[in-house]
Amino acid sequence: MKMKLKFFTIVLLVGSYLTFAQEETSEVILQEFKAQVINAQTEEALESVHVVNLNQVIGTITDTEGQFTIQAAVNDTLYFSYLGFKSQKIRVTNDMFKFMDTKIALTELAYALEEVIVRPYQLTGYLEIDVKNLPINTSYQYSISGLSKSYEAGSKNPSAVTKVLGAILNPADLLRNLFGKKPNQMRKLRLIKEDDEIRDLLASKFDRETLTELLQLEKVDIEDILSNCNFSKSFIRTANDLQILDAISSCYEEYKVLNRKS
Known part of the structure; x- marks a missing residue:
């Protein structure tokens, strides 16, 4: 009976230890992640690019050298957005923390301005007439x-x-x-x-x-x-x-x- 009780106690202790170890392992460890954002076509640094950590819900912007620093954990997803460039997402890896020389290249969008209709309702400038022409x-x-x-x-x-x-x-x-x-x-x-x-x-x-x-x-x-x-x-x-x-x-x-x- 004593042997069974000892065995049961050991099983409980081992189970508790494994549960604690899993909780410790699953804890998110945030570190400073540093990288540079560049133009994919010219390789020039991009200033004022918005960088958002989608997992931690924090953001920052790049400096004049295209550099940025943000809190992140391994497997976090970073979202990059810049006017005139295609938005991009990357997954943070262990290697990115180790080598600290990561460059993220954004691709410039080719776009054309659409025709702007200045007077869609054919306004005349006379209040009495224009009021009747505007939609209600x-x-x-x-x-x-x-x-x-x-x-x-x-x-x-x-x-x-x-x-x-x-x-x-x-x-x-x-x-x-x-x-x-x-x-x-x-x-x-x-x-x-x-x-x-x-x-x-x-x-x-x-x-x-x-x-x-x-x-x-x-x-x-x-x-x-x-x-x-x-x-x-x-x-x-x-x-x-x-x-x-x-x-x-x-x-x-x-x-x-x-x-x-x-």
């Missing part, structure tokens, strides 16, 4: 007591208010499903909002590319979230990525409050 926004705003902002509900009809109330108060609506699919990514919202470099990058972006990388959401998911939070199609189409981020964040905060109440 038929979306109506509805305010609900206790909530900080109004909501658009499409055309003015008897079901419009019902649509707003249903979208906000129904605990099983699409909004819950979308947020529930990506809980870890939604937790990144707070971290993103706290990093000035990432916010500056998003303020200059309109293509949702950086947001989809940071939140690991598809572009259509972002549009669905904002639509179900009753943001207008015009806002979703024209806002910069920082405005979209703040809109998703405010929507998510309201969702959490209403979810607790339900």
